[in-house]
Amino acid sequence: MIDQDATCCPGLAAAPLDDERATELARVFKALGDPVRLRLLSMIASRDGGEVCVCEMTPAFDLSQPTISHHLKLLRQAGLIDCERRGTWVYYWVLPGALDRLAGFLTTPQTVGETPQTPEATA
């Protein structure tokens, strides 16, 4: 489905990113770089059942329905969420592993034996 290895394994601090992988990852982070999308994602991720109806998200914002739909589409294109129509309504959920893969990419390895602190401590 999604190319997992592209956003998972190496880690930002493991080695300098090549251009291609950086472009892929930037698309995902760009999707998170908007307050509305961040709130939408949080709204879905924090829901007990794991899924939220659009009809519940739209009135939570001071924005038009097309705008919310647009943001949801971007989150979906970024591989962070997915949706399904169920009768009249459409439900969204967070794709399992997507956020954790991103988190893993950001986590620094805590490698001992390297300079663990800010250079200003040595200046």
Place this chain on the structure above:
Amino acid sequence: MIDQDATCCPGLAAAPLDDERATELARVFKALGDPVRLRLLSMIASRDGGEVCVCEMTPAFDLSQPTISHHLKLLRQAGLIDCERRGTWVYYWVLPGALDRLAGFLTTPQTVGETPQTPEATA
């Protein structure tokens, strides 16, 4: 120094983000939402000494020097890196904890007792 609690504690899946916190976080993710900045950050984070001279980063891209300087400024404004002039050159390093705080925010709690899988499994 940096307002840590703003980007650290609650976690995206803990509760729906309020607008203010979403705006703060979106600024940081937006800083990561560009391939050049991602590569710059990775170049700094993956360096053994922990710091990299601008004179080393600029020629690694097919971009003008002002553009690189601009991207570094955005990363700095996002609280991800900091810099220091040392004689003729300027060195950048990753702010300790910044990436890990972000990672912690993205990590889903793996709370047992909730629906652990995609709704399509139940549909």
Place this chain on the structure above:
DNA sequence: GCCTTGGATCGACAAACGTCAACATAGAGA
């Protein structure tokens, strides 16, 4: 002092983004 070099800032411009109103589409129910 002057000149050179590394890096940041400014001003401008095209491209991308966020937003909306208008329209299109998919089910549900009469």
Place this chain on the structure above:
DNA sequence: TCTCTATGTTGACGTTTGTCGATCCAAGGC
């Protein structure tokens, strides 16, 4: 089938972003 409601899509518009050339500032060497 026809209508109504819930969402997605399209086209347009103002704002933001990424990029560059030109310029400015800081530090070193002469």
